[in-house]
Amino acid sequence: xxxxxxxxxxxxxxxxxxxxxxxxxxxxxxxxGLxxxxxxxGLxxxSINxxxxxxxxTQIILKPTERGGEEVTTQSLDQAMFIIMDRIDRLGxxxxxxxxxxxxxxxxxxxxxxxxxxxxxxxxxxxxxxxxLVTGTFISIKNQNWDTLKFDYEKGELVIDPxxxxxxxxxxxxxxxxxxxxxxxxxxxxxxxxxxxxLVKYSGEDNQETDAEVSxxxxxxxxxxxxxxxxxxxxxxxxxxxxxxxxxLVDYExxxxxxxILVDSRTGAATLVGQVLLTGDxxxxxxxxxDTYGEIRVALSFKDEGVGIFKEIxxxxxxxxxxxVLDEEIKSAPYIKVPxxxxxxxxxxxxxxxxxxxxxxVLQTGALPVNLHEEEVTxxxxxxxxxxxxKGLYAGIIGFILIIVFMLFYYKGLGIYSALGLIIYxxxxxxxxxxxxxxLTLPGIAGIILTIGMAVDANVIIFERIKEEIIxxxxxxxxxxxxxxNALRTIVDSNVTTLITAAALYRFGTGPIRGFAVTLSLGVVxxxxxxxxxxxxxxxxxxxISRINTPGFLGVRRRSSE
Amino acid sequence: MRFRNYNFDFIGxxxxxxxxxxxMIIAGIAGYFIQGGxxxxxxxxxxxxxEVEFTRDVDVTEVxxxxxxxxxxxxxxxxxxxxxxxxxxxxxNTEVKNEILDSLDxxxxxxxxxxxxxxxxPGFGKQITKYAFIAVGIGIVGILxxxxxxxxxxxxxxxxxxxxxxxxxxxxxxAILNREINTSTIAAILTIIGYSINDTIVVFDRIRENTPTxxxxxxxxxxxxxxxxxxxxxxxxxxxxLIPIILLLILGTAALKDFALALTVGIVTGTYSSIFIASPxxxxxxxxxxxxxx
Numbered sequence: 015x016x017x018x019x020x021x022x023x024x025x026x027x028x029x030x031x032x033x034x035x036x037x038x039x040x041x042x043x044x045x046x047g048l049x050x051x052x053x054x055x056g057l058x059x060x061s062i063n064x065x066x067x068x069x070x071x072t073q074i075i076l077k078p079t080e081r082g083g084e085e086v087t088t089q090s091l092d093q094a095m096f097i098i099m100d101r102i103d104r105l106g107x108x109x110x111x112x113x114x115x116x117x118x119x120x121x122x123x124x125x126x127x128x129x130x131x132x133x134x135x136x137x138x139x140x141x142x143x144x145x146x147l148v149t150g151t152f153i154s155i156k157n158q159n160w161d162t163l164k165f166d167y168e169k170g171e172l173v174i175d176p177x178x179x180x181x182x183x184x185x186x187x188x189x190x191x192x193x194x195x196x197x198x199x200x201x202x203x204x205x206x207x208x209x210x211x212x213l214v215k216y217s218g219e220d221n222q223e224t225d226a227e228v229s230x231x232x233x234x235x236x237x238x239x240x241x242x243x244x245x246x247x248x249x250x251x252x253x254x255x256x257x258x259x260x261x262x263l264v265d266y267e268x269x270x271x272x273x274x275i276l277v278d279s280r281t282g283a284a285t286l287v288g289q290v291l292l293t294g295d296x297x298x299x300x301x302x303x304x305d306t307y308g309e310i311r312v313a314l315s316f317k318d319e320g321v322g323i324f325k326e327i328x329x330x331x332x333x334x335x336x337x338x339v340l341d342e343e344i345k346s347a348p349y350i351k352v353p354x355x356x357x358x359x360x361x362x363x364x365x366x367x368x369x370x371x372x373x374x375x376v377l378q379t380g381a382l383p384v385n386l387h388e389e390e391v392t393x394x395x396x397x398x399x400x401x402x403x404x405k406g407l408y409a410g411i412i413g414f415i416l417i418i419v420f421m422l423f424y425y426k427g428l429g430i431y432s433a434l435g436l437i438i439y440x441x442x443x444x445x446x447x448x449x450x451x452x453x454l455t456l457p458g459i460a461g462i463i464l465t466i467g468m469a470v471d472a473n474v475i476i477f478e479r480i481k482e483e484i485i486x487x488x489x490x491x492x493x494x495x496x497x498x499x500n501a502l503r504t505i506v507d508s509n510v511t512t513l514i515t516a517a518a519l520y521r522f523g524t525g526p527i528r529g530f531a532v533t534l535s536l537g538v539v540x541x542x543x544x545x546x547x548x549x550x551x552x553x554x555x556x557x558x559i560s561r562i563n564t565p566g567f568l569g570v571r572r573r574s575s576e
Numbered sequence: 577m578r579f580r581n582y583n584f585d586f587i588g589x590x591x592x593x594x595x596x597x598x599x600m601i602i603a604g605i606a607g608y609f610i611q612g613g614x615x616x617x618x619x620x621x622x623x624x625x626x627e628v629e630f631t632r633d634v635d636v637t638e639v640x641x642x643x644x645x646x647x648x649x650x651x652x653x654x655x656x657x658x659x660x661x662x663x664x665x666x667x668x669n670t671e672v673k674n675e676i677l678d679s680l681d682x683x684x685x686x687x688x689x690x691x692x693x694x695x696x697x698p699g700f701g702k703q704i705t706k707y708a709f710i711a712v713g714i715g716i717v718g719i720l721x722x723x724x725x726x727x728x729x730x731x732x733x734x735x736x737x738x739x740x741x742x743x744x745x746x747x748x749x750x751a752i753l754n755r756e757i758n759t760s761t762i763a764a765i766l767t768i769i770g771y772s773i774n775d776t777i778v779v780f781d782r783i784r785e786n787t788p789t790x791x792x793x794x795x796x797x798x799x800x801x802x803x804x805x806x807x808x809x810x811x812x813x814x815x816x817x818l819i820p821i822i823l824l825l826i827l828g829t830a831a832l833k834d835f836a837l838a839l840t841v842g843i844v845t846g847t848y849s850s851i852f853i854a855s856p857x858x859x860x861x862x863x864x865x866x867x868x869x870x
Contacts, residue, residue: 075700117703135670389700393693398627402829409827413820420816457763460835463824464767467817468774474816475778478809504781507726508774511719515770518715519763522707527763534767 018558021551028548032438035445062447065455065529068403070396071125076138076386078120080258086118090383095120098137100379105133116522119389138386140341141376143294145327145359146287148335148347149273150199151187154178162187162283165275171254171261172202172275172284182216183286186335188349200249211252213263258385260342276337278344280363285344287337291327293381296320298357300377302370305360312361312373321357329353340373399456406459410466414440417470425477428553432473435549439469443540447533455529465537468512472545476501491557498550505546509538582804587796590856597741597853604748611751617758620705622698624668627691628677630684633658642683646676654756656830660691667695708762712743715766719773727780730861735776738854742772745845746838760835768842771817775810776850782806783858790868798868799859803851814847 066073078086078094095112098120102110111123122137152163156178163181164173174181183200190196201216250263250272263273263286271289278285298317305311316324327336328350337347338361346363364370418436422429443462447454480497484490516538519531586593608614618625636653639661643651652664663676673693680686716736723732743765750757782802790798818840825836862868 077697077700116707387697388695389697389703391693391695393690395627395689395691398691398829402832405827405829406824406832409823409832410820412827413823416819416823417816420812420819424812456831457760457835460760460764460824460832460839461767463820464771464817464839467813467820468771470816471774471813474809474812478806478812482805500785504778507781508777511722511773511777512770514718514722515715515766515773518711518718519766522711522714523759523763527759530763530767534770 018555021554024547024551025555028438028544031445032441035441035449038445038448039441062444062454063451064399064403065453065458066123066125066399067394067456068399068454068459069125070394070399071123072134072391072393074122074124074134074137074388074392075115075390076120076122077389078118078384078386081140081142081383081385084383086384091118091120094382094384094386097379097382098122101137101375102133104375104379105137107133120386134391136372136376138382138388139372139376140382140385141294141379142339142341142381143297143377144290144339145292145324146274146290146337146339147327147331148337148344149286149288150183150185151278152181152202152275152284152286153184153187153190154181160190162281164282165261165277165284183213187281187283187285202252205251212266213249213252215247215249276339276342276344278347280344280346285337285347287339287344292316292320292323294377295381296323297377300374302367302374304367305362309362310364310367310370312364312370312377314359314361314377316357316359321355324357324359325353325355402456403459406456406463410459410463413463414466417466421470421473428473428477428480431549431553431556432470432477434552435473435544436466436469438548439541439544440466442544443536446536446540452532452536453529454533457527457530458533461530461533462537465534465541469537469541469544471508472501472505472541473549475504476545476549494553494557498546502546505542509542512538582807583800584804584807585800586803586851587800587856587859590852590859593852593856597745597849601741601744601748604744604751607748607752611754614747614751615754615756617756617761618664618694618696618701619759620701620757622696622701623664623666624673624696625662625664625692625694626673626676627656627660627662627693628680629687629689629691630659630661630680631687632685634661634684638684639663639680642679643676645683646679648676654830662692662830667698704759708759711762711766712769715769719769723773723777723780727784730858730865731780731784734854734857734861735773735780737857738776738849739769739772741849741853742768742842742845746841749841750838755837756834758834760831761838764835764838764842767839768846771843772846772849775813775846776854778806778809779803779850779855780858783855787868795862795868796859799855803855807851810847810851814843818843 078091080086084090091114095114099110099112102112102122102124107124107126109125111121113121113123115121120138124134152172153160154163154175156175161175165171166173172181181202182198183202184190185197185199186194187196188194198216200213203212203214204210205212248266251266252261252275253264254261261275262271263275264271273286273288275284275286277283296316296319297314298320299313299315301313303311303313332350332352335347335349337344338359339345340361345361348362361373364373414436418429418433421432425432443465476497479501480493483493483496483500486493488496513535516531516535519534520528523531636655639653643649643653643663648663648665650666652662654662654664656662665676668676677686677690681688716739719739720732720736723735746765746768747757749755750761779802782805783799786798786802793801821836821839821843824832825840828836
């Protein structure tokens, strides 16, 4: 009698679990219109938190790299994530999710039916605003003509015409264009021994006294000059730092940074600028709009601290150009005529008002403490995912019915228990997924469908054991007891190994694969609990009723087969 | 349905089973070389991918000719539905993508919305590959340790060999069919590992249970009897698992079908290997290093 009480308690607990599950499944408002469908898929879908691959949306994975010699730390990464959240909020995109993955990449998920287009480009923008003095612009001379040097951002190198006779640094490119007074401050030469790219002082037209002969490797990436370079004349050497994608001018002796070569966004010309004098963190206000001539601009005003520095820079460098650099690109380089004391500046050289608004937004939210590289951008439209969800659910439902038919056919009366167990399994499974709000992904659907099949396995193992015991001429009641006892070890061992796989998938999987691991392990655990507790108790309780407890009901024709 | 006591001699014919498996694996390896390696997806290689919906039904040649005209001869085209195509190229930026879309719209006519749009950095693909290998490795080691603790080392080793067999056969099928391997395939392969081990454990559990009768019957008979006892369970479980998976293979979308294919192959080989590969290995091991004697 004590056993009976235990079994009734277990069944009562399961009824409670089913009720809670049904509560979570039904909690969402029910769209009555959908009930007209033969199977109420709408209800199932609404109770579940769908992954981006099913409901549609955009996922961006950004890899952080060090910026300005500062290594990526947990702190800088968290700060970057915070800034990104802020930007997405300001863009008015709904329900964004910003997380870190295993390799400390930043993963941004934005649900939405439409491709967010340009928005995705500005989310990961570093938005580092710098003010630096222009040292000069590189030009190449060929057949008495000159041309500005281009900069290959991908390779991080200067594009030098293989036929160029020489590469010079001119202090004021505008003056050169307009025919005004300019100076040649340097010449770019390749050290024949170390093959280093050197910037040397230019001493007039007759610098070729040593019979400089320019040759090229042909790919335009470097010039080899057969010349003896006077160490006295060397201004510095040019080095490329691939990790930060910076082309720097460093001191020849101690390697300290003295300048950087950047691209001018208006002309595409490679321009040498000095060190950073002021940065965007000293900004107080940023506003996109038009100036009095109708030109697009972003107006900037500094905080008190910045006003002072800006005044100092502009008063000490009258007659030079001040480059306004946004994310390693010179936006504009206005000529300093008079000292600016009110701390107002502006960025021009912007193509459209949308771009100006983007610049405004990224400057308002502040610079990211790390540089971010776009590793993966995925947009999935809502129709594609919904199609998979619908087809997956139909496959699951039909599969479920076929499995029950098969179980009834093969195991007769016992099949009823497995059908009951399977229905309870699905309700609890769905309830847990709804309750914990785990996102259902595409591989997750496959996982659910797989676990429906596997959930029956425990029943099959148990039923086969029961049949064996009945064949051994045990009474049905005793056979059921032995059947469960013998099957227990097998079921536990076989499911633990599946859980180990699921754990490995969860630990090392990315995005949707994790969803699969969650559904797989949930399925394994729930099916084990249902078959070892619920099915067991219900079979024991029912076995008290002798009419439905014959070997025939349990799917065995006694002796007829022996 | 009659309940039968099977009495097949699985172990006695183990040479045949091993030859069958070797033939399947060699066929897979041959397929690998004939097809010039695996058809790796964008997840691993990096690149750009778009799924375009056309306003009418189109065939591959039509899309191909438009792509050729605009200089994308190497683009991989996959027809997902009569009016839907996946276009895969080397990494390209938004402007180039728009050029492709404009050309397709002009020459064929598109609905104007992309069904999906992806860009994967080739470096990121390498990272995914790395983690896929780690996941498979950790999974296998974890399983080996568990079986070692619960059973014996020889059982663990035999189970792992059966697993390797299943993975090789599944990958072989992918190589022969030249089907794309993506992160879903890796998840499917890990699932196969979990499933196959599940099946193998059921057999081993019976062998472990019947081992005390070795003195009377001999180890070969013990193993044969054990397999015969679990035969109907193995077949029934495989059937109930295969039913929904095969439905997914028939009814599912392209992405679900990819997943379902790996699972179908894996479940069939997993069931086969637990009976025909794992158990003979255990017997062969016992023949060489006898522990259970008559």
